[in-house]
Amino acid sequence: MKKAWLLAAVAAFALTGAAEAKTLKWGASREIASLDPYSYGETFTLAVLNHVYEGLVRYTGDLKIEPALAESWETVSPTVWRFKLRQGVKFHNGNPFTADDVIASLARVTHDTSPLKGNLPAYKSSKKIDDYTIELEVNGPYPLLLNDLTNIFIFDKEWMEANNSLLPTDSGKGVKGYATDNANGTGPFKVESRRADSKTVFVKNAGWWDKPKHNIDVIEFSPITSSSTRVAAMLSGEIDYTNVAPLQDLPRLSASPDVKVLQTNELRSVFFALNLGDKLIESDVKDKNPFKDIRVREALYRAIDIDAVQKRAMRGLSRNTGALVAPAIPGYEPSQDERLPFDLNGAKKLLADAGYPNGFSFQINCQSDSLVNEEEFCQAVAAMWSRAGLKPNLSMAPRSQQTPKRVKGEFDVISFGWANEPMIDAYSLLVQVLRSKSGTGGVFNWGNWGDPRIDALIDKAGVELDTPKRIEMMKEALKIAKKEQLFIPLHQQPMAWAMRSTVVSTVQASDNKPRLWLTVMK
Amino acid sequence: MPAFLLKRLLNAAGVMLAVAFLAFLIFRFVGDPVELMLNEQASQQQRDELRVRLGLDKGFVLQYATFVSNAVRGDFGISYRNQQDVFTLISERFPATFELVLVATFLSLAVGVPLGVYTAIRRDSFLAKTLQFVSVLGVSLPSFALGILFILIFSVTLQWLPAFGRGEVVQIGWWSTGLLTASGRKALILPSITLSLFQITLVMRLVRAEMLETMRTDFIRFARARGLPSRAVHFGHALRNCLMPVITVTGLQIGNLIAFALVTETVFQWPGMGMLFVQAVTFVDIPVMAAYLIVVSFIFVTLNTLVDLTYAWVDPRLREDALTGGANAR
Numbered sequence: 001m002k003k004a005w006l007l008a009a010v011a012a013f014a015l016t017g018a019a020e021a022k023t024l025k026w027g028a029s030r031e032i033a034s035l036d037p038y039s040y041g042e043t044f045t046l047a048v049l050n051h052v053y054e055g056l057v058r059y060t061g062d063l064k065i066e067p068a069l070a071e072s073w074e075t076v077s078p079t080v081w082r083f084k085l086r087q088g089v090k091f092h093n094g095n096p097f098t099a100d101d102v103i104a105s106l107a108r109v110t111h112d113t114s115p116l117k118g119n120l121p122a123y124k125s126s127k128k129i130d131d132y133t134i135e136l137e138v139n140g141p142y143p144l145l146l147n148d149l150t151n152i153f154i155f156d157k158e159w160m161e162a163n164n165s166l167l168p169t170d171s172g173k174g175v176k177g178y179a180t181d182n183a184n185g186t187g188p189f190k191v192e193s194r195r196a197d198s199k200t201v202f203v204k205n206a207g208w209w210d211k212p213k214h215n216i217d218v219i220e221f222s223p224i225t226s227s228s229t230r231v232a233a234m235l236s237g238e239i240d241y242t243n244v245a246p247l248q249d250l251p252r253l254s255a256s257p258d259v260k261v262l263q264t265n266e267l268r269s270v271f272f273a274l275n276l277g278d279k280l281i282e283s284d285v286k287d288k289n290p291f292k293d294i295r296v297r298e299a300l301y302r303a304i305d306i307d308a309v310q311k312r313a314m315r316g317l318s319r320n321t322g323a324l325v326a327p328a329i330p331g332y333e334p335s336q337d338e339r340l341p342f343d344l345n346g347a348k349k350l351l352a353d354a355g356y357p358n359g360f361s362f363q364i365n366c367q368s369d370s371l372v373n374e375e376e377f378c379q380a381v382a383a384m385w386s387r388a389g390l391k392p393n394l395s396m397a398p399r400s401q402q403t404p405k406r407v408k409g410e411f412d413v414i415s416f417g418w419a420n421e422p423m424i425d426a427y428s429l430l431v432q433v434l435r436s437k438s439g440t441g442g443v444f445n446w447g448n449w450g451d452p453r454i455d456a457l458i459d460k461a462g463v464e465l466d467t468p469k470r471i472e473m474m475k476e477a478l479k480i481a482k483k484e485q486l487f488i489p490l491h492q493q494p495m496a497w498a499m500r501s502t503v504v505s506t507v508q509a510s511d512n513k514p515r516l517w518l519t520v521m522k
Numbered sequence: 523m524p525a526f527l528l529k530r531l532l533n534a535a536g537v538m539l540a541v542a543f544l545a546f547l548i549f550r551f552v553g554d555p556v557e558l559m560l561n562e563q564a565s566q567q568q569r570d571e572l573r574v575r576l577g578l579d580k581g582f583v584l585q586y587a588t589f590v591s592n593a594v595r596g597d598f599g600i601s602y603r604n605q606q607d608v609f610t611l612i613s614e615r616f617p618a619t620f621e622l623v624l625v626a627t628f629l630s631l632a633v634g635v636p637l638g639v640y641t642a643i644r645r646d647s648f649l650a651k652t653l654q655f656v657s658v659l660g661v662s663l664p665s666f667a668l669g670i671l672f673i674l675i676f677s678v679t680l681q682w683l684p685a686f687g688r689g690e691v692v693q694i695g696w697w698s699t700g701l702l703t704a705s706g707r708k709a710l711i712l713p714s715i716t717l718s719l720f721q722i723t724l725v726m727r728l729v730r731a732e733m734l735e736t737m738r739t740d741f742i743r744f745a746r747a748r749g750l751p752s753r754a755v756h757f758g759h760a761l762r763n764c765l766m767p768v769i770t771v772t773g774l775q776i777g778n779l780i781a782f783a784l785v786t787e788t789v790f791q792w793p794g795m796g797m798l799f800v801q802a803v804t805f806v807d808i809p810v811m812a813a814y815l816i817v818v819s820f821i822f823v824t825l826n827t828l829v830d831l832t833y834a835w836v837d838p839r840l841r842e843d844a845l846t847g848g849a850n851a852r
Contacts, residue, residue: 027686030801030804031801033603033604034604034605034606039604039605040603040604040605112571113575115572117568118565118568121565177605180604180605180606195691195793196604196611196614196793197615197791197793197797197798197801198687198688198691198793199687222686222687222791223791224686224687224791225788225791225797225800225801226788226789226791228670228673228789229670229673229685229686229789229790229791230686232670232673232674232677232678232685232686233677233684233685233686235678236677236678236681236685237681238677238684238685238686369804400803400806437566439566440565440566440567443565443566443569
């Protein structure tokens with residue numbers, strides 16, 4: 001009797017399940033570049049493809065590293081890591097996952113022509129110990145291997161061989177890859193169909209190795225680049241979820257009874273960086289660079305009324321910061337988060353002390369299409385600096401025009417944002433931005449703001465395998481940068497998602513990556 | 523005639539070369555794709571390698587020569603962004619734009635011609651004056667504002683029509699069409715009206731002006747004198763005489779519609795060529811931008827050349843004019 005009841009219940013459940021497949025319609029702000037995660041080093045493309053492909057390790061909803069396709073790992077020596085792979089995992093085409101797949105994938109992503117090579121900078125070689133064990137050798141002691149591996153997705157070797165895709169796609173030689181339009185991963189969702197710029201459909205992978213926390217059967221991914229159209233689609237119920245809800249429309253979205261808004265702050269910290277080279281490029285001070293004087297830098301800092309910026313330019317949604325990295329990033333130190341207070345008279349006095357009682361002119365290079373409300377906050381700060389007696393000139397243009405000037409150091413002040421992604425560690429900011437230019441370091445040190453003490457700490461942290469020690473070194477480097485006021489911090493920029501009431505819950509982490517395998521629908 | 527044909531074709535080729543040069547020149551200075559293609563983590567060495575791989579380290583003239591010789595063969599290179607063949611990318615998007623333009627053209631004729639006739643023969647009625655006034659608005663209202671207004675009314679408030687996308691499409695060979703599915707036809711309504719509104723007013727005003735002109739001519743008076751019914755006079759005689767310029771303008775405007783579809787496509791997330799171009803601009807995807815400009819100019823130039831040739835075929839005087847000064851060997 002009891003059994004019969006249970007059977008009926010199961011049948012009924014199966015029926016209702018079949019009757020209404022749970023479909024999540026996702027309206028994104030832009031299209032992904034390709035179905036090949038190695039073709040383009042872009043955080044958003046990787047985040048979407050993470051639903052299809054998986055790495056050896058992954059981030060949890062609160063940005064901690066946990067096992068994924070690898071079950072455990074150990075360091076055999078400072079340069080050799082051994083990974084035990086998960087058994088019983090199958091690719092979407094039914095092929096079993098083994099050590100060969102990992103080795104072929106690592107070879108592909110680190111190939112000379114791979115655009116994603118930079119995401120695994122320390123890789124030297126890998127070898128198979130047995131079907132479920134590999135050893136990965138790095139160039140030297142490298143503490144951030146696991147962080148990097150969260151974004152290195154594993155392909156099926158047989159599938160790559162069968163489709164001539166063992167090598168990455170190569171634009172120079174005109175090699176178009178099979179993997180650009182087709183996918184075969186191990187992740188929670190499979191690609192069912194794709195029509196670029198229109199709709200990509202993902203269906204649930206019933207054979208996923210992990211226990212699903214989601215209950216979604218189908219994801220329909222559509223890019224809607226115009227933000228007003230995206231908001232309209234959300235209000236009219238054509239989409240269930242968007243990972244970019246425009247800030248100016250948040251009140252309108254929240255006012256709708258069927259829509260809820262999830263708002264938080266991103267990992268990306270925004271600050272102003274100064275040209276600390278010998279001369280400014282557009283200034284009435286010709287013979288020297290006033291920014292080299294710490295009093296001038298402090299004056300710029302103190303002249304910013306951050307609360308006004310937050311309230312007006314950022315619509316009350318940003319998080320004011322004194323630190324260069326966000327709280328979720330290892331290397332963050334609460335005591336560094338305190339800002340110098342806003343003090344207009346103090347700023348004027350500092351300028352006078354430094355020998356510029358009447359101020360001086362300089363150019364601020366901002367971008368119209370990069371950071372959140374960049375135009376607004378740049379204008380606000382420029383006005384504040386004018387009030388302190390300076391003569392800033394705001395140059396506002398699209399990213400494609402400003403970037404070449406910034407890279408060449410042809411600027412006096414730039415707005416700058418750094419998210420420390422995909423590594424999620426302060427080392428990213430330190431080695432790429434703060435480090436003096438040399439070899440692989442300081443690629444973004446556009447304004448010549450290096451400091452030998454900071455460089456030494458970065459170099460030491462780069463090979464320190466003891467995590468607490470390493471983090472102390474990074475904190476120390478950031479402390480020097482703060483004391484020298486190398487940069488003028490502003491805020492962590494806001495981010496917002498919107499979803500209809502059909503979505504019960506999801507996980508919104510400050511890396512702004514949708515994780516729909518953690519999303520539950522009604 | 524062959525000499526005239528040759529001259530027209532050489533003209534067209536010259537225009538295309540100039541466009542290719544402009545396309546190349548503008549985009550050569552638009553920005554550095556390398557910074558946008560690599561992420562925060564990439565090192566200087568990788569940046570340099572990518573620059574070499576994309577051929578950006580070569581000289582200006584060499585880059586242009588390669589560009590033109592490839593473009594002639596229909597090879598616009600590989601998209602910087604998603605590493606796909608640019609020509610394939612554009613031809614995949616062409617059907618969406620073409621259908622949108624086709625429906626918009628049809629709408630502009632189906633609505634514009636009757637309105638034009640009406641405002642011409644009832645020129646003093648209240649309705650005709652209202653239509654004249656509204657048509658000024660139609661010409662001056664930017665299409666993105668109109669599109670957003672439509673979305674607000676028909677998608678958000680009334681929820682009758684979709685705010686974005688193309689609906690379900692059917693694939694016939696390499697051609698994809700939304701005309702065969704209900705959701706595809708529904709998705710076409712708002713964008714095609716948005717795109718055609720300017721066109722409707724243009725056709726209407728053109729038909730009205732031509733009709734007024736024709737109505738004054740003698741043969742209309744004779745037709746009336748013969749006691750023909752107004753309907754036959756208006757549609758059989760007058761309108762028929764107006765259609766030639768209307769068809770010419772409509773033909774020439776197709777090029778314009780294709781080019782201006784990009785605003786409508788952006789508002790409605792219509793997956794056509796315009797959308798592709800806008801995305802390419804965001805990512806400084808130079809091959810796609812250059813190829814789009816060249817393809818659209820090619821359509822323009824082809825339409826213009828065809829119209830010229832048709833005229834010359836219809837009206838021999840134009841041919842003679844074109845050849846003045848040249849020896850006529852025949």
